[in-house]
Amino acid sequence: MRLAQRRDPDGSLHPALINGDRVYDITAHLPHAPREMIDLLPQVDALKADLEALLKCPADHRLPDIALAAPITRPGKxxxxxxxxxxxxxxxxxxxxxxxxxxxxxxxxxxxxxxxxxxxxxxxxxxxxxxxxxxxxxxxxxxxxxxxxxxxxxxxxxxxxxxxxxxxxxxxxxxxxxxxxxxxxxxxxxxxxxxxxxxxxxxxxxxxxxxxxxxxxxxxxxxxxxxxxxxxxxxxxxxxxxxxxxxxxxxxxxxxxxxxxxxxxxxxxxxxxxxxxxxxxxxxxxxxxxx
CATH class of the missing domain: 3.90.850.10 (Fumarylacetoacetase-like, C-terminal domain)
Structure with a gap:
């Protein structure tokens, strides 16, 4: 899987799943998933089935149409x-x-x-x-x-x-x-x-x-x-x-x-x-x- 952060024009960030040129907003589909990548990472294994199921849904965005931020905004180290x-x-x-x-x-x-x-x-x-x-x-x-x-x-x-x-x-x-x-x-x-x-x-x-x-x-x-x-x-x-x-x-x-x-x-x-x-x-x- 490819885990990214999508950035809106207002600067807000959204964890996203990338598959080819298709982009899925994770928390829009999985409201129980953490909104911060640092919090999401330890739960990826537990959420794997849910994340894989997203790939069968219509994409929320196309990759050429979005801006990508750093996958982690502020790493601890x-x-x-x-x-x-x-x-x-x-x-x-x-x-x-x-x-x-x-x-x-x-x-x-x-x-x-x-x-x-x-x-x-x-x-x-x-x-x-x-x-x-x-x-x-x-x-x-x-x-x-x-x-x-x-x-x-x-x-x-x-x-x-x-x-x-x-x-x-x-x-x-x-x-x-x-x-x-x-x-x-x-x-x-x-x-x-x-x-x-x-x-x-x-x-x-x-x-x-x-x-x-x-x-x-x-x-x-x-x-x-x-x-x-x-x-x-x-x-x-x-x-x-x-x-x-x-x-x-x-x-x-x-x-x-x-x-x-x-x-x-x-x-x-x-x-x-x-x-x-x-x-x-x-x-x-x-x-x-x-x-």
């Missing part, structure tokens, strides 16, 4: 793994890490799959990072691999947008990774039962139609289940937490000359069996805090 593709490690001239190297992106970085991404007022060193992301669906601590598999609600496409000068102001990457709008993801959550093996997915990034990254999740150093095992040793993972799994070779900062993003650029990230996101880079102009 956004955790991201660095140096997790062998080809990216090689292009950076670094040694493969012996332990997982994590940083956080603040939840205010969350952004929709087709929404604009800010070019910051304070930097022109804006870079792309195509990533497979997954969403936690159940409260999890000290997981083994089987429990880790069960904890994953589903998978998304993500772009770990990075402000490189701010990223390297210190050894802690949080600020450079957490600018507002700098974590677009979606376009939906593909439930885990539809992804037979998350370590066999092609992943690509294009800027203005030019291919910049082309790899496969088979190139990860640490697989997605190992990530859940590791993180859950330290923290409770909760429904709606978003986990970014690293980027492959081809980022702008390691190219010669460096290729940073500019206003007007369009960045498309696509992953086999999931879909794509596409975001235009725009100058940061909004003076008011985001809602």
């Amino acid at each position: 956004i955790m991201a793994l660095g140096l997790n593709y062998r080809d990216h490690i090689a292009e950076a001239g670094l040694a493969s890490p012996e332990a997982q190297t994590w940083f956080a992106k603040m939840s205010t970085a969350a952004n929709g799959p087709f929404d604009a991404v800010d070019l910051p007022k304070v930097s022109d060193k804006l870079d792309y990072e195509a990533e497979l992301a997954f969403v936690i669906g159940r409260r999890t601590r000290h997981a083994d691999r089987e429990q880790a598999r069960a904890a994953i609600a589903g998978y998304c496409v993500a772009n770990d947008v990075s402000v490189r000068d701010f990223q390297f102001h210190s050894s802690q990457f949080v600020v450079g990774k957490s600018f507002d709008t700098h974590c677009p993801f979606g376009p939906w959550i593909v439930t885990a039962d539809e992804i037979v093996d998350p370590q066999t997915l092609g992943i690509r990034c294009f800027v203005n139609g030019e291919e910049r990254q082309n790899s496969n999740t088979a190139g990860m150093v640490f697989d997605v289940f190992a990530m859940v095992v590791y993180l859950s040793q330290a923290m409770t993972l909760e429904p709606g937490d978003l986990i970014l799994t690293g980027t492959p070779a081809g980022v702008g900062a390691v190219r010669k000359p460096r290729l940073y993003l500019k206003a007007g650029d369009v960045v498309r990230v696509e992953i086999d069996e999931i879909g794509h996101i596409e975001n235009r880079i725009v100058p940061e102009t909004t003076p008011e805090p985001r809602a």
Whole structure:
């Protein structure tokens, strides 16, 4: 199943089920279903029969006619793994890490799959990072691999947008990774039962139609289940937490000359069996805090 959030022109959000180009408003048909995706995720298994029955009904909307918001408006946590593709490690001239190297992106970085991404007022060193992301669906601590598999609600496409000068102001990457709008993801959550093996997915990034990254999740150093095992040793993972799994070779900062993003650029990230996101880079102009 593909679980999404449909956004009305007034900004209101509605959990939706996507099947091809057909869109079903979940709570319009299932009034007992939670209206918030974070609350819906732990109940997907219990609601599976009801959700599958929706697919036999007339669609409420057509996909080209709606706007999609981020599948989760404000994840409780956004955790991201660095140096997790062998080809990216090689292009950076670094040694493969012996332990997982994590940083956080603040939840205010969350952004929709087709929404604009800010070019910051304070930097022109804006870079792309195509990533497979997954969403936690159940409260999890000290997981083994089987429990880790069960904890994953589903998978998304993500772009770990990075402000490189701010990223390297210190050894802690949080600020450079957490600018507002700098974590677009979606376009939906593909439930885990539809992804037979998350370590066999092609992943690509294009800027203005030019291919910049082309790899496969088979190139990860640490697989997605190992990530859940590791993180859950330290923290409770909760429904709606978003986990970014690293980027492959081809980022702008390691190219010669460096290729940073500019206003007007369009960045498309696509992953086999999931879909794509596409975001235009725009100058940061909004003076008011985001809602």
